[in-house]
Amino acid sequence: MSTYTVNGVTLALMQGDIVRVEADAIVNAANAALAGGGGVDGAIHRAGGPTIMEECRKIGGCPTGSAAPTHAGKLKAQYVFHAVGPIYRQRGDEEQLLAGAYQSCLDLAERYQIKSIAFPSLSTGAYGYPVTLAAPIALRTVVRHLQQPTGLQQVLFVLFDARTLDAYKHAMQKLHDTL
Ligand code: AR6
Numbered sequence: 001m002s003t004y005t006v007n008g009v010t011l012a013l014m015q016g017d018i019v020r021v022e023a024d025a026i027v028n029a030a031n032a033a034l035a036g037g038g039g040v041d042g043a044i045h046r047a048g049g050p051t052i053m054e055e056c057r058k059i060g061g062c063p064t065g066s067a068a069p070t071h072a073g074k075l076k077a078q079y080v081f082h083a084v085g086p087i088y089r090q091r092g093d094e095e096q097l098l099a100g101a102y103q104s105c106l107d108l109a110e111r112y113q114i115k116s117i118a119f120p121s122l123s124t125g126a127y128g129y130p131v132t133l134a135a136p137i138a139l140r141t142v143v144r145h146l147q148q149p150t151g152l153q154q155v156l157f158v159l160f161d162a163r164t165l166d167a168y169k170h171a172m173q174k175l176h177d178t179l
Contacts, residue, residue: 065100085123
C-alpha cells in the first residue's frame with residue numbers, strides 16, 4: 001500500500017479486490033444502462049447480492065461521465081456509487097468524461113457526508129482506456145477535490161493487478177512532486 005496525505009486526507013493506492021474492501025462507499029465501473037456486466041461490475045453484483053440490481057433497475061440508467069448511488073447490499077459499505085466512465089474511442093471527449101465520472105462520485109460522497117470511498121480504475125478494463133493515460137486523470141481529479149474543504153478522511157484506489165498499481169503509483173509520484 002502506498003499512502004499519501006492531501007490536505008489532511010489519506011489517499012492510498014493498493015492492489016486488491018474492491019469487493020473485499022471496507023469503505024463507506026464503493027465505486028462500481030458501471031455502464032450507462034446500469035445493466036451489470038463483467039469486471040468490477042460483475043464482482044460487485046455477485047458479492048453484494050440482488051438488491052443492488054433491483055435499485056439499479058429502478059434508477060434506469062446513468063449518463064456517461066457521471067455516477068448514480070445505490071445501497072450496498074451485502075458489501076462492507078453503505079453505498080455503491082455506479083460510475084460510468086467513457087469507452088476509449090479517441091473521440092476527444094474521453095478525458096472530460098473520465099474526470100466527470102470520478103468527480104460525480106466525490107460530489108455524492110460530500111452529499112452523503114461519508115468519510116471513506118474506494119475507487120477501482122474506471123474505464124481501463126473492458127472500456128479500453130490506456131491506464132497510463134487514465135491514472136493521472138483519476139488522481140488529478142481526486143487530489144484537486146481534496147484540496148478544497150471536504151468531509152472525506154480516506155480515499156482508496158483498489159487496483160486489481162500489479163501493472164495498474166504501478167501506473168497509479170507512477171502518476172501519483174509525478175502529481176505529488178507538483179503539490
Ligand atoms: N476489484 C478491483 N478492480 C477490478 C476488479 C475487482 N474485483 N475486477 C476487475 N478490476 P472493468 P471498465 C479492474 O472492465 O473498463 C463491465 O462489463 C480491471 O482489471 O471492470 O470501466 C461494465 O458493465 C480494470 O483495471 O471496467 C461495463 O460495461 C478495472 O478494474 C464495462 O465493463 C476496470 O475494468 C466497464 O468497463
